[in-house]
Amino acid sequence: MAARDLQERIKKLIIDRRLPSGAPLPTEPELMEYLGASRNSVREALKALQAMGIVEIRHGFGTYVGSMSFAPMIEGLAFRTVAGHYRGEESLLQLLELREAVETGLVSRLAGRLPEADLVELDALVDRMEQEAAQGAGLAETDRAFHATLYRGLDNVLLSEVLEAFWDAFHRVQRDLVEVPQDPRVTCRQHREILDAVRSGDSLRAEEAIRDHFGNVRVRLSTSGAPRSPETTGAPRPPAPHPRHNERV
Numbered sequence: 001m002a003a004r005d006l007q008e009r010i011k012k013l014i015i016d017r018r019l020p021s022g023a024p025l026p027t028e029p030e031l032m033e034y035l036g037a038s039r040n041s042v043r044e045a046l047k048a049l050q051a052m053g054i055v056e057i058r059h060g061f062g063t064y065v066g067s068m069s070f071a072p073m074i075e076g077l078a079f080r081t082v083a084g085h086y087r088g089e090e091s092l093l094q095l096l097e098l099r100e101a102v103e104t105g106l107v108s109r110l111a112g113r114l115p116e117a118d119l120v121e122l123d124a125l126v127d128r129m130e131q132e133a134a135q136g137a138g139l140a141e142t143d144r145a146f147h148a149t150l151y152r153g154l155d156n157v158l159l160s161e162v163l164e165a166f167w168d169a170f171h172r173v174q175r176d177l178v179e180v181p182q183d184p185r186v187t188c189r190q191h192r193e194i195l196d197a198v199r200s201g202d203s204l205r206a207e208e209a210i211r212d213h214f215g216n217v218r219v220r221l222s223t224s225g226a227p228r229s230p231e232t233t234g235a236p237r238p239p240a241p242h243p244r245h246n247e248r249v
Contacts, residue, residue, distance in 0.1 A: 006037055006045035011054060014065055025055065025063045070165035077169035085173070092173055093221055099166045100214040106151060106159075107194070107210045112201025114153045121149050122195050129191060133184030140171060146191055150198070174221075186216060 010031070019025070026034060031042050046063055049055040056066040077095065084091030114122075125146045129139050144167055151163055190213040197206035 003041065003044055003048065006035055006041060007048055009035055010045060010049060014054070019065045021065050021067050023065045025065065027062065070161050074165050074168045074172075077165070078172050081169065081173045092170075093218060095166070095170050095173065096214065096218060096221065099163075099170060100211070102163065102166065103147070103151075103214075104207055104210050106154065107198065107206045108203035110150065110153050111198050111203040111206045114150075114198060118149060118153055119195070119199055122146060122198075125149065126188065126191050126195055129184075130188045133188050139182070139184055139187055143187070143191070144171075150194070182220065190216060 010025075013019075013034070014025075025031070028039065028042060031037075031046075032039055035042060035045075037045075046055055046057060050057050050066065052072055053066045053069050056064045058064060081091040081095050084094075125142055129142045129146070132139055132142060147163065147167070148160065151160060154160075190209065194206065194209040194213065197209045
């Protein structure tokens, strides 16, 4: 039986038995009998599913249903963007556009619909952002908390996880590849505008505020210059070519 077929059958077993994250899977001998496959084939299938976060192998304890997080997706997005950036592609801008498309499409649904408790929390986050800007501190974590709190009002766990995955991938890549100059006053003003638009119930104004925010980030990325060296980013240097016989070494 092909390795992919074994993986699909194990996934079907998890679905058919309604097993939640953390639930134990059948033992290795039980899986061998159930799948009609060898020990090595079962182990290889489980390793592949572990890489996807679908199962978790706890050596000495057994195999369990995994957390099914977006960690593999984040790794893939980040690596793809880094690799594309070093090939001269605008992969970081493309990742930004993906985030912008998702958030622009969502923010209008929030206008005038957020509970007062969320609006108070968002107000406090913008206040904190302004304090951090005045102190010369970084705004990234507060910025992240603002967006997470904003879309929490949609009450969609999957959506929240996808947005977090985009955020993780984008900021990891941005931090490692380029120095992006930032005017913290502009960042604070734009977040205040997003909040005011959502509070007022003006969906078009909210969309425009999100577009302005991402447009500002896009301009900063476009003018940030070339990527830093592999030594700075931690990316491996490509191996040096072997010298030719007629070259001095």
